Amino acid sequence: MGFYDTTNLYPDSSIGYLVKVCNQLGMAHLDRAFADEGLSAVHWSALISIHFGRAPTCAALARDLAHDKGAMTRMIDTLEQKGLVRRLRNDDDRRVIQLSLTPEGEAATLRCRDRVIACWNEWLTGWTHDEITTLIAQLQRLRATLETAAPCAA
Amino acid sequence: MGFYDTTNLYPDSSIGYLVKVCNQLGMAHLDRAFADEGLSAVHWSALISIHFGRAPTCAALARDLAHDKGAMTRMIDTLEQKGLVRRLRNDDDRRVIQLSLTPEGEAATLRCRDRVIACWNEWLTGWTHDEITTLIAQLQRLRATLETAAPCAA
DNA sequence: TGGCAATCATTGCATCGGCAGTCAATACCC
């Protein structure tokens, strides 16, 4: 019925394995690219998410990055100590703490973004526009499925 | 020149972001699917790699999974304590220690594999055969690039 | 043959991540 069965699930043909390895390699590359900024790739992904206003709060940020909520609190602590992120209590809903970038945070985020763009353009050398947009669309589809998926049956 | 520029790098259109989120969500799902086996998704990826003979040694396993070598030693420690993996010193090259699965390790690996197959078939419901093989091919291409890529310029 | 570089496994150290539980504030529902 499905695509995979016990005769064709090899690492090289497994989407999960490939996604995992691509993620690890890409993040490791970016970690080094950001080293002189004192930031990690995970830090930057949080900053850029705040930059685009996708995650006004700590909990939303954790959801957006599929990250642990508790760990996110501590990550914001360090980014705040570095002077890149501000916390501001919301008066309408006093549970939430609004996150925003400081001017220094904004600047660092954009500097890192430029490096990310350079890296990806280099990695995607030789790809056609269609191939790239197809990959993006398929990953978006997969993400949507994984976000709403119930715990695996069986 | 490249695909990305400062006007179109949004998280939703960023391959890096999408790969990261898909990886985190997929691994979290599998972690729960393996919970009653006492294994994590990372554990299983190591076991299945040994199962297929891609990684006879600890260092090769770390490379195959894009994982840290030191952390891999400790992971093998725990898998050995669980009785799933055996270490065997190689006599030809006395630096290396051959890894192999015990019968229990083999059995647990296959049990988990069946769950992985069930999960992915569920997640890929509605995808055509071509869409899936296209995604796999593109991820393979990306992995190959990232594996051989030099540290990012700029 | 002898010395240098490379590889492998391992370990210490610092940090990070996921999980569970706490407390406060809000939303929902009868």
Next chain:
DNA sequence: GGGTATTGACTGCCGATGCAATGATTGCCA
């Protein structure tokens, strides 16, 4: 309005990860 459920931020705990350094072994090359 009152009680319950939900949400958000935070913390402690444990295990895992990345990095750097070590010791042992092998390969390479003059």
